Amino acid sequence: MSTTAELLKGAAELFPDEVVTSAHVRHFDLPAGAGRFALITLDNGFDHTKPTTFGPQSLANLNTAIDQVEAEAAGGEIVAAGITGKPFIFAVGADLKGVELLKKHDEALAIGKGGHDVFKRLSALAVPTFAYYNGAAMGGGVEVGLHCTYRTVSKALPAFSLPEVFLGLVPGWGGCAILPNLIGAEKAVQVIIENSLNQNRQLKGKQVFELGIADALFEGADFLEQSLIWTAGVLNGSVAVERPEIDRGEGWDAAVAKGRAIADSKVHGAAPAAYRALDIIEAAKDGDLQKGFDAEDQALADLIMGGELRSGIYAFNLVQKRGKRPAGAPDKSLARPVTKVGVVGAGLMASQLALLFLRRLEVPVVLTDIDQERVDKGVGYVHGEIEKLLGKGRINQDKANRLKGLVSGVLDKAAGFADADFIIEAVFEEMSVKQKVFAEVEAVAPAHAILATNTSSLSVSEMASKLQHPERVVGFHFFNPVAILPLLEIVRGEKTDDASLATAFGVAKKLKKTAVLTKDAPAFVVNRILTRFMGEIQNVIDEGTPVETAEKAIEPLGLPMSPLVLLELVGPAIGLHVSETLNRAFPERFTVSPNLKAVVEAGKRGFYVYKPENGFKPELDPEVAALLKQGDTVLTEQQVRDRVLDAVAQEIGLMLEEGVVAEAQDIDLCLITGAGWPFHLGGITPYLDREGVSERVNGKRFLAQGVASVPA
Numbered sequence: 131m132s133t134t135a136e137l138l139k140g141a142a143e144l145f146p147d148e149v150v151t152s153a154h155v156r157h158f159d160l161p162a163g164a165g166r167f168a169l170i171t172l173d174n175g176f177d178h179t180k181p182t183t184f185g186p187q188s189l190a191n192l193n194t195a196i197d198q199v200e201a202e203a204a205g206g207e208i209v210a211a212g213i214t215g216k217p218f219i220f221a222v223g224a225d226l227k228g229v230e231l232l233k234k235h236d237e238a239l240a241i242g243k244g245g246h247d248v249f250k251r252l253s254a255l256a257v258p259t260f261a262y263y264n265g266a267a268m269g270g271g272v273e274v275g276l277h278c279t280y281r282t283v284s285k286a287l288p289a290f291s292l293p294e295v296f297l298g299l300v301p302g303w304g305g306c307a308i309l310p311n312l313i314g315a316e317k318a319v320q321v322i323i324e325n326s327l328n329q330n331r332q333l334k335g336k337q338v339f340e341l342g343i344a345d346a347l348f349e350g351a352d353f354l355e356q357s358l359i360w361t362a363g364v365l366n367g368s369v370a371v372e373r374p375e376i377d378r379g380e381g382w383d384a385a386v387a388k389g390r391a392i393a394d395s396k397v398h399g400a401a402p403a404a405y406r407a408l409d410i411i412e413a414a415k416d417g418d419l420q421k422g423f424d425a426e427d428q429a430l431a432d433l434i435m436g437g438e439l440r441s442g443i444y445a446f447n448l449v450q451k452r453g454k455r456p457a458g459a460p461d462k463s464l465a466r467p468v469t470k471v472g473v474v475g476a477g478l479m480a481s482q483l484a485l486l487f488l489r490r491l492e493v494p495v496v497l498t499d500i501d502q503e504r505v506d507k508g509v510g511y512v513h514g515e516i517e518k519l520l521g522k523g524r525i526n527q528d529k530a531n532r533l534k535g536l537v538s539g540v541l542d543k544a545a546g547f548a549d550a551d552f553i554i555e556a557v558f559e560e561m562s563v564k565q566k567v568f569a570e571v572e573a574v575a576p577a578h579a580i581l582a583t584n585t586s587s588l589s590v591s592e593m594a595s596k597l598q599h600p601e602r603v604v605g606f607h608f609f610n611p612v613a614i615l616p617l618l619e620i621v622r623g624e625k626t627d628d629a630s631l632a633t634a635f636g637v638a639k640k641l642k643k644t645a646v647l648t649k650d651a652p653a654f655v656v657n658r659i660l661t662r663f664m665g666e667i668q669n670v671i672d673e674g675t676p677v678e679t680a681e682k683a684i685e686p687l688g689l690p691m692s693p694l695v696l697l698e699l700v701g702p703a704i705g706l707h708v709s710e711t712l713n714r715a716f717p718e719r720f721t722v723s724p725n726l727k728a729v730v731e732a733g734k735r736g737f738y739v740y741k742p743e744n745g746f747k748p749e750l751d752p753e754v755a756a757l758l759k760q761g762d763t764v765l766t767e768q769q770v771r772d773r774v775l776d777a778v779a780q781e782i783g784l785m786l787e788e789g790v791v792a793e794a795q796d797i798d799l800c801l802i803t804g805a806g807w808p809f810h811l812g813g814i815t816p817y818l819d820r821e822g823v824s825e826r827v828n829g830k831r832f833l834a835q836g837v838a839s840v841p842a
Contacts, residue, residue, distance in 0.1 A: 135193065138244045141186035144237065145228040148185035149174050151221070153195035157208070164362035165209030168199045171216065178218035184270045185225035186244065192274075193248045196255075203256040210365055211255060213274065214262040214354065220287075223269025226297075226443050229434055233841050238434035242427035245270060245303035250423070252277040258365065262357045263335070263344060268293055272343075273303040276312065280364060280371060281343065282357040286350025287335035290343075295326035295403045298442035298810050302430035306410035307422025313342040314376050315385035315411060322411070323389045323404055327396040345371045378415055386412045400688030401438050401810040437820045437839055441812025444838035448799045448813070453616075453644040456635060457792040460628040465636035466578060471495045472546055472553035474567050476508025476539060479584065480556035482612040485512045488537055490641045496546040497539045505539035512537045544574040552637060554582040554606055559707060564593050572597050580633050582606035586704070587653040587711040590623040600625035604634045607654060608643075609804045610700075617804030618643035619654045644803045651790045652715035653708055655800040658790075659814070660696075661708050661720065662781040666774045667693045668723035674761040675770060677737065677750055683770035687817070690806045695748060698736030706730045719781070728757045779818045779827040786832075794832040812838045 142148065151174045160167045170192070174182045184192075202208045215221055224245070232238050252259045252274070261275030263283040267290045275281050283290075292301040292309070300306055301322055310318035321341070325331040339347035348356035363369030376382075386408055393404035406429040414422045433439050471487045473480050476499040488495045497508045513534055520530040540546040547553055553575055555567050568581055575581070581603045583593055594600035605621020618638045622631055631647075638645035648654045653661060671680050681692045689696075697705050706727060712720040729737065734757075738748035765773070782797055791797060798813025811817040816838035818824045819831045835842045 135190065138186045138190040138193065138248075141228075141237065141240050141244060142190065144231055145185055145187075145225075148187050148225060148228060149176070149180065149183065151182045151184065151188035151191060153188075153192040155195050155198055160209070160362040160365070161359050162362045162366060164365045166207060167358070167361070168202055168208045168211040170195050170199065170211065170213045172213065172221050173216040178216070178265070181219045181222040181266060182215060182271070183222055183225040184245065184274075185228045186241070188225070189244050189248050193251070196248065196251045200251065200255055208257060210258045210260060210361065211252075212260040212262055212357075212361065213252070213278065214264050215267075215271075216265075218265040220263050220265050220267040221271030221274065222266055223271050223273075223293075224303075226446075230440070230443055231841070232434055235431050235435050238431040239427060241434070242302050242430035245273075246423045246427065249274050249277040249303055253279070260357070260361050260364075262354060263287055263290065263338065264350075264353050266290070269301065269305075270303050273301060273305045273308075276304050276308040276343075280345050280361075282346045282348060282353075282360060283335045283338045283344035284350045284353040285335045285347055286353070287338065289332040290335070290338050291325060291330060291332050292322050293326055293330045295323060295407055296330040296442070296809065297446060298401065298403045298436070298439035299433050300403055300407040300410065300426060300429045302426040304419075304423065304426070306407050306426055306429075307414045307419050309343070310382070310385075310411050310414050311376065311417055311419070312373070314374070315382040315415070316377075316388070317341050318411060319385045319389040319392075319408070322407055324392050327392060327404065342374065345373075378417075382415050383412075396690075397688040397808065397810060398685045400686050400808070402436065403433055403438060403810070406433065435840055437816070438810050440840060441816045441820075441838045442810050444812045444816060445798070445802055445809045448795060449644065449802065452795055452799055453803065456620075456645050456647055457796060458647040459620075459635045459645070460632040462632055462636060464629045464632035466551065466580075466629060466633045468551040468580075468633065468637055468640075469493050470550045470552075472543075472550035472571075472575075472579075473497045473508075474543075474553065474555040474571065475499060475557045476504045477556065478511070479608075479610070479612070481508045481511040482610075483554060483556055483584065483608065484508065484537060485515050486612055486641060488512065488533055491637075492533070493536065495537050496550065497537075498541060498543050498546050499539075500541075502541060505541060509537055509539040543570055547571060547575045547579070550575060550579055552580045552582065552633070554584060556584045559585065559588065559704075561588055561592060564588065565596055568593060568597060568603070572599065578602075580604060580630050580637075582634065584608055586657050587708045589652070590621045590650045591625065594623050594625060601627040602630045604630050605648075605650065605654070606634060606638075609656070615804055615806075616642075616644040617656065617800055618645045619648050619656065619800065619804070620645050621648050621650050621654060623650050644799065646791065646796050646800050648796075649788070649790045651785070651788060652712055655785070655791060655797060656804040657708050658712065658785065659778060659781060659797070659801065660805060661705070661712050662777050663774060664693055664697060664705060665709060665721055665723070666777040667770075668726055669721055670765055670770050670773060671758070672723055672725055672760060673763040673765075675763070675765045677758075679765070679767055680770050683767040684774065686771070688808045688811065690808070692748075694737045698738065702726060702730045702734065702736060719777075725758050725760075728759075729754055732757055775818065775821065775823045776827050778814065779823045782815065782818070782832065783824075783828040 154171045199211045259278040261278040261281045292305045294301045389408045410425045473484045476497045499505045519525045590605040594603035607619040609615035713722045739751045740746040794815045801807035815832035824831050
């Protein structure tokens with residue numbers, strides 16, 4: 131058998147670029163004469179912007195530090211030992227860059243085993259051990275503390291989580307086995323499964339204490355000092371640490387069952403990580419931690435060698451890295467300052483945009499519309515939303531007053547836009563209407579002002595074609611709901627110049643949106659793919675496949691909602707309009723469904739009704755069922771799925787050939803941030819590659835082997 135040191139040495143050789151974390155040991159006397167204490171501090175030598183992680187060399191350093199502390203404990207030189215982090219950061223878990231490099235199952239197994247072997251030594255010391263969660267703690271950072279006898283947490287701690295399931299892993303260094311045995315299965319399922327699958331929801335310090343993960347909570351300013359006073363109290367018996375009785379009966383089983391229901395509702399069985407984590411939690415009921423650790427090692431190795439984790443890391447890197455450095459964006463030094471924003475229109479979309487610009491830029495925002503009633507309603511909406519923020523304590527009264535004072539509405543565009551730097555239109559999706567609006571705006575706006583359109587499918591170049599200065603027109607397509615979906619498709623028209631484009635990207639960054647540059651092609655990225663996707667679903671329904679079969683066929687993709695529920699959210703009329711736009715552009719691939727047309731003409735808001743007696747589950751609306759005219763070709767779920775995925779793979783292939791975006795990565799980034807495409811699939815292209823659809827349709831993969839997949 132290899133020793134831990136040998137295992138970690140072998141792993142470190144595979145990962146030469148690791149940012150190495152040191153484990154410094156220092157000694158001091160505890161307050162109140164409680165005795166000599168050894169404190170291990172985890173620190174990678176960088177400030178808080180580069181959080182501390184555990185790669186193989188970092189684990190080896192911690193192992194060496196524990197060698198020293200273990201000898202001191204055995205020799206009676208210390209009464210206890212503790213572990214903490216550098217300022218603002220405790221530790222944020224395994225270094226995922228190293229995980230991506232692993233090619234073999236036994237290498238992956240060594241990572242799991244190495245972490246366990248090192249962390250376990252903290253609970254095996256001859257003296258009590260203490261973890262002081264002073265700052266951000268995630269994954270392996272949380273788990274190293276779970277191996278200690280006691281834990282304290284800072285009130286200032288901003289983020290604490292076990293995010294592994296979100297990425298396609300399990301908490302594999304003790305989380306699945308220890309946590310339910312510490313705080314009970316129900317709370318453990320909340321932290322490991324529910325929070326993870328809710329877009330990696332984080333806990334604050336107070337919640338960590340309330341859940342029972344930490345035994346004491348202290349202010350951030352003197353956190354370590356207070357933790358050491360408390361430690362002295364625990365050691366001399368003046369502080370008693372009480373922990374609740376764990377329900378190891380029906381309560382444990384019910385918690386695991388609830389976790390499975392949550393996983394089903396979020397990933398529909400399409401991703402294995404949550405289920406593997408629940409299996410380990412279920413087996414941890416008898417309190418046999420070593421058995422749990424062995425199961426974690428196995429699950430970790432299996433998942434590291436599976437496609438889901440690679441896709442999860444790929445998606446994470448897209449959002450965190452590529453999303454912050456958009457491909458093809460001009461030099462940011464060309465961007466012009468934006469000190470006032472104009473919004474043409476005062477309907478719901480325009481009002482949401484006004485609120486966003488107001489909150490993020492904190493500059494004057496002026497709305498215009500065709501009558502005073504609409505203008506007042508738009509400004510009223512913004513004021514109402516500011517009041518809600520005030521009511522929730524998100525802003526104070528001064529800020530609320532200031533924001534309200536910055537928003538106004540006028541009927542006269544000349545009065546409103548004469549000094550605006552950035553003017554965005556959100557009017558009816560009709561080319562002639564938008565061209566007329568832009569002509570009116572150009573006549574009164576300053577020469578440097580950007581004219582942006584929130585069109586979802588119309589040509590930006592055509593919209594700008596009748597203007598004297600088409601070079602300042604840019605597509606600025608938001609997704610609904612504007613406050614929640616991060617994506618912003620920035621569209622370069624044929625004449626758009628670099629300064630206008632750079633200004634648009636600069637504004638997007640201030641709005642905290644994920645901006646992706648797209649060519650001026652029909653429906654840009656998200657709507658083009660979703661319309662092809664939805665169009666194929668509509669086609670199979672029109673041809674005769676039952677609605678229920680068509681909907682169920684897509685479940686294995688693990689999408690957040692079914693296609694027809696998505697259509698309801700978008701609005702059937704908008705869906706129809708986009709399909710008509712694309713049908714005009716590409717009649718051989720995009721159809722206009724007569725059944726969808728009938729649903730829109732009947733004024734229906736969707737295909738379903740939701741009744742309380744049926745638990746608000748979607749049921750086909752009898753009035754819609756009566757409208758449907760179907761053929762007699764009935765496909766199986768597998769046939770439907772193949773047809774839909776083949777169509778999407780073909781469309782993405784054509785979009786990349788046309789240069790709609792720079793690379794397949796941008797398509798995935800758009801679908802993850804603009805359509806809620808599952809993180810665990812890594813977007814659409816890794817999924818199509820993994821299922822063999824890309825090669826079947828286009829004769830090649832979208833991504834090279836090793837990108838969002840295990841290296842060859």
